[in-house]
Amino acid sequence: xxxxxxxxxxxxxxxxxxxxxxxxxxxxxxxxxxxxxxxxxxxxxxxxxxxxxxxxxxxxxxxxxxxxxxxxxxxxxxxxxxxxxxxxxxxxxxxxxxxxxxxxxxxxxxxxxxxxxxxxxxxxxxxxxxxxxxxxxxxxxxxxxxxxxxxxxxxxxxxxxxxxxxxxxxxxxxxxxxxxxxxxxxxxxxxxxxxxxxxxxxxxxxxxxxxxxxxxxxxxxxxxxxxxxxxxxxxxxxxxxxxxxxxxxxx
Amino acid sequence: xxxxxxxxxxxxxxxxxxxxxxxxxxxxxxxxxxxxxxxxxxxxxxxxxxxxxxxxxxxxxxxxxxxxxxxxxxxxxxxxxxxxxxxxxxxxxxxxxxxxxxxxxxxxxxxxxxxxxxxxxxxxxxxxxxxxxxxxxxxxxxxxxxxxxxxxxxxxxxxxxxxxxxxxxxxxxxxxxxxxxxxxxxxxxxxxxxxxxxxxxxxxxxxxxxxxxxxxxxxxxxx
Numbered sequence: 001x002x003x004x005x006x007x008x009x010x011x012x013x014x015x016x017x018x019x020x021x022x023x024x025x026x027x028x029x030x031x032x033x034x035x036x037x038x039x040x041x042x043x044x045x046x047x048x049x050x051x052x053x054x055x056x057x058x059x060x061x062x063x064x065x066x067x068x069x070x071x072x073x074x075x076x077x078x079x080x081x082x083x084x085x086x087x088x089x090x091x092x093x094x095x096x097x098x099x100x101x102x103x104x105x106x107x108x109x110x111x112x113x114x115x116x117x118x119x120x121x122x123x124x125x126x127x128x129x130x131x132x133x134x135x136x137x138x139x140x141x142x143x144x145x146x147x148x149x150x151x152x153x154x155x156x157x158x159x160x161x162x163x164x165x166x167x168x169x170x171x172x173x174x175x176x177x178x179x180x181x182x183x184x185x186x187x188x189x190x191x192x193x194x195x196x197x198x199x200x201x202x203x204x205x206x207x208x209x210x211x212x213x214x215x216x217x218x219x220x221x222x223x224x225x226x227x228x229x230x231x232x233x234x235x236x237x238x239x240x241x242x243x244x245x246x247x248x249x250x251x
Numbered sequence: 252x253x254x255x256x257x258x259x260x261x262x263x264x265x266x267x268x269x270x271x272x273x274x275x276x277x278x279x280x281x282x283x284x285x286x287x288x289x290x291x292x293x294x295x296x297x298x299x300x301x302x303x304x305x306x307x308x309x310x311x312x313x314x315x316x317x318x319x320x321x322x323x324x325x326x327x328x329x330x331x332x333x334x335x336x337x338x339x340x341x342x343x344x345x346x347x348x349x350x351x352x353x354x355x356x357x358x359x360x361x362x363x364x365x366x367x368x369x370x371x372x373x374x375x376x377x378x379x380x381x382x383x384x385x386x387x388x389x390x391x392x393x394x395x396x397x398x399x400x401x402x403x404x405x406x407x408x409x410x411x412x413x414x415x416x417x418x419x420x421x422x423x424x425x426x427x428x429x430x431x432x433x434x435x436x437x438x439x440x441x442x443x444x445x446x447x448x449x450x451x452x453x454x455x456x457x458x459x460x461x462x463x464x465x466x467x468x469x470x471x472x473x474x
Contacts, residue, residue, distance in 0.1 A: 184321035
């Protein structure tokens with residue numbers, strides 16, 4: 001078997017090699033296309049992560065509130081709903097069903113709908129981690145906050161959440177890496193991210209192995225980068241003398 | 252909100268023609284991949300815990316590699332590579348089965364590794380004191396306990412696996428989601444088809460995770 005990495009320097013219409021490997025004017029090469037696809041993967045993932053963090057932290061916290069059974073139940077229902085439907089089905093729901101049922105959503109681009117799908121899906125997992133992070137704290141911390149005369153908001157803000165966030169950094173790291181991996185499912189609704197690029201370029205060029213290798217390399221590179229960034233955050237946020245055990249996540 | 256839904260096209264004929272075929276494949280894929288994944292995953296875990304570098308390093312590379320690539324890419328890789336390796340084309344369904352066993356082995360190996368490590372050292376020493384070989388010790392002492400301790404986690408992974416089987420969409424294999432989609436397209440009712448698919452997946456996964464939770468409680472009391 002022979003390699004043909006030249007394929008990345010070909011422009012996507014004429015399939016002629018371009019000297020600099022980057023297209024000029026309006027033309028693009030496969031390399032240009034792949035880098036732009038990587039950009040889509042990164043933007044979908046980061047926006048979905050932002051949405052998932054905001055929703056997940058709020059819902060996860062609400063699920064630990066004392067004396068609020070209705071709120072806790074609603075939070076649990078949210079988590080069960082988004083955890084028990086496959087991501088691909090959820091993406092189809094957002095892409096096909098939501099715009100039909102809610103005419104307001106009709107003009108929204110597919111990219112945004114995928115961000116919503118991925119963000120809501122991941123928010124359920126993050127909510128679960130935030131809940132277990134808060135509940136892993138000794139009960140005395142909550143009581144100490146109450147004894148100081150803090151309001152519920154205050155003892156969450158100043159006592160429970162700062163410790164809980166540090167506990168959940170390791171599972172949050174794997175969840176962030178999961179978001180990048182899960183963004184690949186967006187291929188199903190034609191968002192031109194890396195997996196979509198891999199499928200189309202493979203079809204057009206028949207150099208599947210080279211294309212897949214490059215795309216897989218970019219996914220591994222992204223995962224590694226996140227891992228390093230989160231390790232840095234974990235190190236910066238560490239409280240001397242306070243050791244937390246690492247957790248493991250699914251996929 | 253526009254709720255002009257019509258589920259009346261769902262009748263037994265349609266379900267048995269389109270959906271059941273897909274459901275059968277999804278369930279078969281889940282069961283085969285779970286059993287195969289646990290089998291190869293246990294071997295990978297034993298390789299990683301063997302303390303021998305030539306076994307540990309390849310297993311670690313395999314597990315970490317599989318775990319850092321999206322499942323969709325792994326599905327595409329196998330669909331491309333397996334025919335090249337064996338020299339003849341294979342169907343999407345066969346390719347999906349091979350892929351899921353190979354992919355899930357990496358995840359199950361992490362679970363089994365944690366399970367084996369959760370067994371107190373004394374158990375291994377006790378086995379050795381009785382004159383058991385490594386194989387006997389693993390088979391009769393360590394693995395049964397590890398398997399039992401990890402049963403809820405293994406089953407949770409199976410639920411995730413069942414959800415992930417929908418990703419065979421990428422190579423066009425006929426699973427439950429595909430069944431719903433085809434039915435929806437044939438009857439011009441894609442919206443209802445996707446909603447019904449979501450409801451069925453939810454019901455199955457919710458029921459399974461409820462059962463796992465109950466099992467977890469039962470095991471926790473005995474131990």
